[in-house]
Amino acid sequence: MQNTAIPSLSKEEINTLPIYRYDGKIVQVDDADKLRVAIERLRQEKVLGFDTETKPSFRKGTSHQPALIQLACSDVVFLFLLRKLPLGPELAAVLADPSLIKAGVAIRDDMNFLRALYHFEPGGAVDLGDLARKKGLQSYGLRPLAACLLRARISKNARCSNWNNSELTEQQINYAATDAWISREIYLSMQELE
Numbered sequence: 001m002q003n004t005a006i007p008s009l010s011k012e013e014i015n016t017l018p019i020y021r022y023d024g025k026i027v028q029v030d031d032a033d034k035l036r037v038a039i040e041r042l043r044q045e046k047v048l049g050f051d052t053e054t055k056p057s058f059r060k061g062t063s064h065q066p067a068l069i070q071l072a073c074s075d076v077v078f079l080f081l082l083r084k085l086p087l088g089p090e091l092a093a094v095l096a097d098p099s100l101i102k103a104g105v106a107i108r109d110d111m112n113f114l115r116a117l118y119h120f121e122p123g124g125a126v127d128l129g130d131l132a133r134k135k136g137l138q139s140y141g142l143r144p145l146a147a148c149l150l151r152a153r154i155s156k157n158a159r160c161s162n163w164n165n166s167e168l169t170e171q172q173i174n175y176a177a178t179d180a181w182i183s184r185e186i187y188l189s190m191q192e193l194e
Contacts (some may be wrong), residue, residue, distance in 0.1 A: 022181040026077050026177045039090050050183060053176055066117065066145065069082065069087070070176045096121050096122060107184065128140075131187070131190055134189065
């Protein structure tokens with residue numbers, strides 16, 4: 001059943017929308033103290049925006065491990081820098097918690113890559129593309145969903161940057177935080193659809 005109240009937009013139409021960038025609090029989690037604070041804050045939410053970033057590979061057959069996990073709360077986005085603080089039991093427990101929704105696009109793939117770093121059984125993962133199909137929407141990716149539901153355009157310029165750098169650039173930080181934040185906002189918006 002197609003939802004006619006929310007039409008899909010062409011690339012040209014999306015490009016006319018105002019660019020959106022998350023401008024709230026962003027915390028780079030790179031030590032045990034920040035991890036403890038982040039886990040405590042994440043546990044206070046019911047819905048988290050979720051994404052990961054991985055250094056792109058431009059050679060066939062070559063791949064890299066995830067370098068970053070992004071989790072967005074209602075008022076802060078946490079960026080977990082896996083090169084400085086590897087995935088361990090505390091964060092894995094959040095990713096496994098079925099009562100805590102983690103909303104993102106292609107989330108199963110991201111979770112499978114993370115499971116290769118530290119074994120856990122993902123819980124509470126909601127794929128926004130699958131949810132969009134169930135709601136009868138014609139858009140499934142993060143950028144088109146943001147455009148259709150929130151009338152916002154998100155930049156994908158930093159997607160192919162090197163996420164394994166020792167320090168993230170401001171552009172990478174903003175890109176990563178925006179993707180997680182917009183995932184949460186899209187999920188909440190879809191919950192309001194019939």
